[in-house]
Amino acid sequence: MSNLEKYNQVFCEQFSLESGFDCEKVKMNDTADWDSIGHLNLISALEDVFGIMFETEDILSFDTYHRGIEILGKYGIEI
Secondary structure (H helix, E strand, O other): OOHHHHHHHHHHHHOOOOOOOOHHHOEHHHOOOOOHHHHHHHHHHHHHHHOOOOOHHHHHHOOEHHHHHHHHHHOOOOO
């Protein structure tokens, strides 16, 4: 499974999205399940899947699908 597939799978699972959903449109304030608990669950799942530990600054600035890709790049994860 590619990193993109893993990333999309985490988004679909964490936010109860249908498989194949266009995750590129997912934003914190526009997604019902992306509340404070959903955010922590997303971060935790991504840390587990990619074997990393996000810095606090990155957790706080992670508010869109695309921003998450940028942040993962900082940790050497190519999406």
